[in-house]
Amino acid sequence: MSGQTEQEGVQQAEVKAAGAAGGVKRLLTGDRPTGQLHLGHLVGSIQNRVKLQAEYDTYILIADLHMLTTKRSPADIQEIGDNVRSILLDYLAAGLDPNHCKIYLQSAIPEVYELNTLLQNFVTVNRLSRLPALKEMAKNANLDEESIPYGLLGYPVLQAADILLPKAHIVPVGPDNLAQVEITREIARRFNQTYGEVFVEPTPLLGVERALVGTDGKGKMSKSAGNSILLSDDRKALEKKIRKMYTDPNRVHADVPGTVEGNPVFEYHRIFNPDQAEVDALAARYEAGTVGDGEVKDRLLTAMITFMEPLWERRAHYAAQPDLLDDVLWEGTLAMQRLATQTMREVRKALGLGKTMDKLRKRMEKRARKPA
Numbered sequence: 001m002s003g004q005t006e007q008e009g010v011q012q013a014e015v016k017a018a019g020a021a022g023g024v025k026r027l028l029t030g031d032r033p034t035g036q037l038h039l040g041h042l043v044g045s046i047q048n049r050v051k052l053q054a055e056y057d058t059y060i061l062i063a064d065l066h067m068l069t070t071k072r073s074p075a076d077i078q079e080i081g082d083n084v085r086s087i088l089l090d091y092l093a094a095g096l097d098p099n100h101c102k103i104y105l106q107s108a109i110p111e112v113y114e115l116n117t118l119l120q121n122f123v124t125v126n127r128l129s130r131l132p133a134l135k136e137m138a139k140n141a142n143l144d145e146e147s148i149p150y151g152l153l154g155y156p157v158l159q160a161a162d163i164l165l166p167k168a169h170i171v172p173v174g175p176d177n178l179a180q181v182e183i184t185r186e187i188a189r190r191f192n193q194t195y196g197e198v199f200v201e202p203t204p205l206l207g208v209e210r211a212l213v214g215t216d217g218k219g220k221m222s223k224s225a226g227n228s229i230l231l232s233d234d235r236k237a238l239e240k241k242i243r244k245m246y247t248d249p250n251r252v253h254a255d256v257p258g259t260v261e262g263n264p265v266f267e268y269h270r271i272f273n274p275d276q277a278e279v280d281a282l283a284a285r286y287e288a289g290t291v292g293d294g295e296v297k298d299r300l301l302t303a304m305i306t307f308m309e310p311l312w313e314r315r316a317h318y319a320a321q322p323d324l325l326d327d328v329l330w331e332g333t334l335a336m337q338r339l340a341t342q343t344m345r346e347v348r349k350a351l352g353l354g355k356t357m358d359k360l361r362k363r364m365e366k367r368a369r370k371p372a
Contacts, residue, residue: 050095
């Protein structure tokens with residue numbers, strides 16, 4: 001795997017130091033259940049979660065409410081059940097361990113809806129409109145400025161509810177999502193300054209992996225672009241996709257010097273082939289025109305099979321035990337529910353909400369006790 005930058009290393013050290021000072025810290029992260037996960041998800045975020053899951057009290061949400069901001073047709077909603085099952089199996093195959101993390105369903109936590117409603121009052125429309133990722137998210141959903149729903153504009157507020165409900169200390173993110181976590185931090189500060197300390201102000205933790213290029217060499221790996229290798233792909237599907245990978249279009253014969261930079265086959269070698277001496281030798285031969293694309297892909301396929309075998313084994317293990325999948329999601333959701341219930345109790349008390357109804361209830365109970 002590619003190495004982390006000095007800045008990222010310092011940041012991780014600071015996060016761990018904070019954890020050591022205050023006991024085990026809670027970590028929250030997750031994905032929208034829009035379909036099967038691929039290697040881009042694995043190297044972009046999931047591998048980092050696997051490394052961190054035993055260091056923190058780790059919660060991973062399957063964010064089906066967030067999916068509704070861009071995919072909300074009856075057909076999209078109908079697919080949520082299957083997608084949740086698929087993403088759960090992908091998580092477990094990738095190495096997330098139910099003994100070290102809790103995986104839960106966002107829509108099953110009623111307090112998410114309640115806190116989202118309350119937090120909307122702690123951020124302005126102007127602040128949300130300045131979010132750099134908003135236009136990109138709208139573009140990806142084929143929405144023009146006039147068609148952006150409030151849910152998409154308010155996406156960071158719902159995200160804040162996700163983070164603040166379990167009082168997460170750590171939120172692993174990519175550089176593109178730092179601004180969204182900053183909105184969560186601002187909301188937490190504003191609430192705490194006004195009503196007293198309730199929320200933890202989360203610390204973003206930058207991932208160490210870059211985006212994985214698609215097999216066609218045209219931008220990031222994406223299932224919709226047809227350039228992805230799915231975590232659920234078997235050996236036959238993997239081989240087919242490796243054989244079809246884009247290389248150097250100007251190289252028509254094996255004896256023609258080729259370009260390694262920007263060549264996705266070599267990008268994958270750098271990430272998935274642990275024998276970097278072999279990779280360096282292949283790159284040198286490729287640039288000299290003494291090795292063909294076929295051999296380079298053969299070596300990559302061998303490395304990829306070795307990389308994927310543990311995932312295939314874990315997938316087979318969990319796929320054969322559907323009740324165990326149910327238990328993982330059920331227990332994870334119950335664990336999150338307990339945290340959410342406690343946090344919302346504190347939020348309502350801090351805000352003073354419910355006092356009117358409490359007083360009315362006491363008066364009604366007192367009246368009920370009086371003899372007729």
